[in-house]
Amino acid sequence: xxxxxxxxxxxxxxxxxxxxxxxxxxxxxxxxxxxxxxxxxxxxxxxxxxxxxxxxxxxxxxxxxxxxxxxxxxxxxxxxxxxxxxxxxxxxxxxxxxxxxxxxxxxxxxxx
Amino acid sequence: xxxxxxxxxxxxxxxxxxxxxxxxxxxxxxxxxxxxxxxxxxxxxxxxxxxxxxxxxxxxxxxxxxxxxxxxxxxxxxxxxxxxxxxxxxxxxxxxxxxxxxxxxxxxxxxxxxxxxxxxxxxxxxxxxxxxxxxxxxxxxxxxxxxxxxxxxxxxxxxxxxxxxxxxxxxxxxxxxxxxxxxxxxxxxxxxxxxxxxxxxxxxxxxxxxxxxxxxxxxxxxxxxxxxxxxxxxxxxxxxxxxxxxxxxxxxxxxxxxxxxxxxxxxxxxxxxxxxxxxxxxxxxxxxxxxxxxxxxxxxxxxxxxxxxxxxxxxxxxxxxxxxxxxxxxxxxxxxxxxxxxxxxxxxxxxxxxxxxxxxxxxxxxxxxxxxxxxxxxxxxxxxxxxxxxxxxxxxxxxxxxxxxxxxxxxxxxxxxxxxxxxxxxxxxxxxxxxxxxxxxxxxxxxxxxxxxxxxxxxxxxxxxxxxxxxxxxxxxxxxxxxxxxxxxxxxxxxxxxxxxxxxxxxxxxxxxxxxxxxxxxxxxxxxxxxxxxxxxxxxxxxxxxxxxxxxxxxxxxxxxxxxxxxxxx
Numbered sequence: 001x002x003x004x005x006x007x008x009x010x011x012x013x014x015x016x017x018x019x020x021x022x023x024x025x026x027x028x029x030x031x032x033x034x035x036x037x038x039x040x041x042x043x044x045x046x047x048x049x050x051x052x053x054x055x056x057x058x059x060x061x062x063x064x065x066x067x068x069x070x071x072x073x074x075x076x077x078x079x080x081x082x083x084x085x086x087x088x089x090x091x092x093x094x095x096x097x098x099x100x101x102x103x104x105x106x107x108x109x110x111x112x
Numbered sequence: 113x114x115x116x117x118x119x120x121x122x123x124x125x126x127x128x129x130x131x132x133x134x135x136x137x138x139x140x141x142x143x144x145x146x147x148x149x150x151x152x153x154x155x156x157x158x159x160x161x162x163x164x165x166x167x168x169x170x171x172x173x174x175x176x177x178x179x180x181x182x183x184x185x186x187x188x189x190x191x192x193x194x195x196x197x198x199x200x201x202x203x204x205x206x207x208x209x210x211x212x213x214x215x216x217x218x219x220x221x222x223x224x225x226x227x228x229x230x231x232x233x234x235x236x237x238x239x240x241x242x243x244x245x246x247x248x249x250x251x252x253x254x255x256x257x258x259x260x261x262x263x264x265x266x267x268x269x270x271x272x273x274x275x276x277x278x279x280x281x282x283x284x285x286x287x288x289x290x291x292x293x294x295x296x297x298x299x300x301x302x303x304x305x306x307x308x309x310x311x312x313x314x315x316x317x318x319x320x321x322x323x324x325x326x327x328x329x330x331x332x333x334x335x336x337x338x339x340x341x342x343x344x345x346x347x348x349x350x351x352x353x354x355x356x357x358x359x360x361x362x363x364x365x366x367x368x369x370x371x372x373x374x375x376x377x378x379x380x381x382x383x384x385x386x387x388x389x390x391x392x393x394x395x396x397x398x399x400x401x402x403x404x405x406x407x408x409x410x411x412x413x414x415x416x417x418x419x420x421x422x423x424x425x426x427x428x429x430x431x432x433x434x435x436x437x438x439x440x441x442x443x444x445x446x447x448x449x450x451x452x453x454x455x456x457x458x459x460x461x462x463x464x465x466x467x468x469x470x471x472x473x474x475x476x477x478x479x480x481x482x483x484x485x486x487x488x489x490x491x492x493x494x495x496x497x498x499x500x501x502x503x504x505x506x507x508x509x510x511x512x513x514x515x516x517x518x519x520x521x522x523x524x525x526x527x528x529x530x531x532x533x534x535x536x537x538x539x540x541x542x543x544x545x546x547x548x549x550x551x552x553x554x555x556x557x558x559x560x561x562x563x564x565x566x567x568x569x570x571x572x573x574x575x576x577x578x579x580x581x582x583x584x585x586x587x588x589x590x591x592x593x594x595x596x597x598x599x600x601x602x603x604x605x606x607x608x609x610x611x612x613x614x615x616x617x618x619x620x621x622x623x624x625x626x627x628x629x630x631x632x633x634x635x636x637x638x639x640x641x642x643x644x645x646x647x648x649x650x651x652x653x654x655x656x657x658x659x660x661x662x663x664x665x666x667x668x669x670x671x672x673x674x675x676x677x678x679x680x681x682x
Contacts, residue, residue: 010216017219018130029123054165062123064215 005104010067015111026108029066033059033101040097044090052090053082059097063104071100113230114138116157118148118174119192120166124215128161128192131219137226145169145177152178152187159229160189161213164200172207179208186236188229257288260315268325271296272303275505277496279470283489290317291428291491292359294325296332299549301503302368304332304341305495307380307426308361308401320359320402323348338365339411342376342401346409349402358402362394364424365413368499373424374413382427382447385416386469391451392416394424422497423469425451430489431473436481450476470494515549517614527605531569532598536608537561548612548619552679556660557621560677563657564625565606570594572627572671573604604628618680620662624672631670 015022036055043051060075078093115137117128129139140155142148146169152160160178164171175189188210193200204212210232211225264287273280273295282293290310297303306328310317327348331341342363349359360379367374377383378398385392398410427447434442453472473492522543526536540561544552570576574597580586604627611622658664662676 013219014127014216017134018127021126021130025123025126028126032121032123057165058121061215062121065124065127065217067216 005068005070005100006107007067007069014066023112026066026111029062030105030108033062037098037101040094044087044094047087049082049085049087052087053079056082056097066108068100068104071097071104074100113159113226114140114155114157115226116148116151116155116160117141118143118145118160118166118171119163120144121163124163124192127217128222131217131222134219135223135226145171145174148174149177149181153181158187158233159226160187161192162189162209163192164204172203175204175209176207184240186233186240188233190225190229257285257315260318261285261287264318264321268292268294268321270329272505275501277498277501278305279494281470281474281490281492283491286489286491287318287321288315289313289430289489289491291430292321292324293491293493294328295495296329297502297505298332298365299334303364303366303495303502303505304328304338305364305366305424305426305493306361307364307383307428307491307493308359309380309428309491310359311357311400316357320349320353320357323352324359338363338374338376339413342378342413343406343409343411346401346404346411347406350405353402358400360400360428362396362426364394364426364495366418366424366495366497366499366502368503371418371499373416373418373422373497375416376411376413380426381429381444382425382432384425384448384451385418386423386425386451387419388421391448418497420496420498420500424493424495424497425469425473426493426495428491430491431477434477434481434490442477442480446476446480447473515547517548517612517617517619519612519614520547521609521611523607523609525605525607528573528601528603531573531606532601536565536606540608540610544610552618557677557679560623560657560660560675563654564623564673564675565608567654567673568606568625568627568629569598571632572629573601573606574598575629618678621677621679623675623677626672629671631667634666634668634670 014025018025036059040052040055040059043055056075056079060072060079063069063075064072074093074096078090078097081087081089081093115132117125117132117139118141119125119128120143125141125143129141132139140151140157142151144166148160148162148169151157160175162171162175171191175191178187178189189208190211190213191204191209192213192215193204201212210229213222213225261284268287271294272278273293275295275297278295280293282291283289286293290313292306292308292310294306294308295303306324308321308324310320324345327345328341331344336344342361345359345361353359362375362377362380362383364383365374373385375383375394376398377394377396379396379400381396383394383396385394394414397412397414431442431447432444436442450473451469453469470492473494474490477490524536524540526534537558541558570578574594576590576594576597578590581590606628607624607626609622609624612619613622654664657675660677662678664673664675666673
């Protein structure tokens with residue numbers, strides 16, 4: 001995992017705001033993102049550009065909230081390509097997203 | 113303050129909710145646009161945070177619908193989106209979004225944006241509340257005016273404004289512009305018309321119409337001519353209206369007996385008599401009513417000979433001041449020009465002229481002002497001087513019904529204690545009015561009755577000597593003595609009898625006053641009559657009676673006087 005994976009300033013601020021609910025937030029993020037990755041995989045299988053765009057948009061936003069910047073950035077790239085109906089390289093980006101997610105998940109679980 | 117979060121992502125809702133709760137806001141949430149509308153209606157939040165991309169219904173649609181159902185109260189909606197996609201931003205604004213918030217959420221920025229929007233909504237809601245209060249006030253006022261108008265209508269219009277010889281353009285709300293039009297037929301035939309314009313507008317301007325119409329109708333009914341009516345109106349308005357409020361007015365009397373028009377014009381700028389071959393201006397020669405004291409007031413009327421086909425044109429300043437789109441006023445010149453229209457008259461065209469003139473003035477005015485909606489301020493009347501018709505109006509009116517002169521007689525006996533509190537003269541007038549109509553109540557008759565009563569009381573019962581009144585000291589002494597003697601009076605009476613012997617046009621009244629006093633030496637009265645000096649009566653009283661009556665005679669004792677007074681019904 002690179003230094004850019006998680007912005008600790010954002011995450012620490014969030015920890016302070018959420019207080020006791022922080023663990024729950026992390027748990028929700030991990031499980032929801034997992035569900036979205038499954039949906040994204042299915043959308044790429046069926047070349048469903050609007051679905052790819054919508055799901056990557058969601059991952060982009062929710063990861064940004066937690067300061068998970070790389071995951072947010074790659075998701076944004078996929079969202080923009082899907083918006084242009086350019087889904088040829090979706091498999092590669094999905095791989096990157098999954099890798100980032102797995103790295104981040106390990107880091108986040110340490111916080112629980 | 114209650115805030116609605118609309119986002120399909122649980123983690124997003126959790127974070128926003130945590131931030132907002134930390135700032136002590138109440139938080140409600142919805143997971144899509146449709147649910148957002150339901151929660152909005154149920155919870156009535158003060159502000160909405162709205163995600164865009166959501167299942168079931170997106171943020172654009174939800175925002176459009178929420179804005180539509182919350183028009184009365186300003187509820188700000190903040191879109192949860194990064195400000196990078198210009199197209200998306202434009203749509204947000206189009207559907208009614210008020211601000212944007214991008215991820216990752218920052219507590220300070222969220223607080224600042226909510227505070228700014230809260231100030232905006234407070235301002236909006238205050239203005240909106242005031243707008244509603246204003247509308248409610250306006251509605252209330254117009255309802256009150258409507259009620260007032262109905263009350264005024266019933267008070268102001270017992271007259272004959274709807275008579276066929278009167279063409280009138282009068283807005284139902286003209287009263288609240290201060291315009292008043294009154295018309296009533298005289299008991300003896302003839303017509304009184306008043307065109308008035310009170311200063312100011314609104315309800316205040318209309319209030320003066322009450323004493324005005326009261327005097328106008330009651331004095332006309334009693335047979336007074338317009339110079340008496342106008343004097344009394346001035347006196348009453350001067351007394352009752354506040355300083356600075358007065359009435360520009362033109363009073364017109366169409367005298368059908370002498371075929372003349374009498375008018376008194378105080379500051380009405382548009383009054384004319386259309387005589388077929390010429391137009392005569394009914395010039396204003398007086399100040400408006402309610403300004404001058406009675407002593408400096410002039411009731412001088414102008415008199416013009418009239419024919420049946422003549423028309424009186426009266427208008428308040430609404431017509432003259434009517435403006436066209438370029439701000440030009442209609443003015444006196446245009447008005448008088450359009451009165452020239454019927455000058456090339458022939459007798460055969462006379463029947464149509466009345467309608468022509470009235471319609472012609474209004475048409476000319478409409479053409480002048482064109483699309484401007486000003487006719488509400490215009491008060492215009494055209495009155496035809498058709499004298500046979502006017503006389504017929506007088507005979508149609510129930511209250512003015514011409515009483516046929518009949519045989520009657522009554523006798524009243526007032527004892528000493530009654531005399532101290534009751535003035536018999538108005539009582540006698542009232543009895544005669546009930547029997548014979550108002551025609552019989554004439555100023556002269558009242559004078560005669562008053563003098564007869566004074567003589568019977570002062571000299572008969574109280575034994576006062578009028579001759580002492582010739583010096584100022586004696587004058588005062590006379591009234592001091594009278595008061596003293598009247599207080600002490602403990603016996604005696606005055607008997608009054610009135611008998612009518614009718615003839616074709618009225619009748620002869622036989623009036624007898626008999627007191628229980630000592631009487632006087634009637635022969636001395638006859639002896640000194642050639643010198644116009646009366647030892648007992650101070651002169652004026654008896655000579656007035658002698659002037660007004662056919663005959664005056666005393667009994668030998670001098671405590672009974674009999675007068676014959678002739679009256680006419682016409």
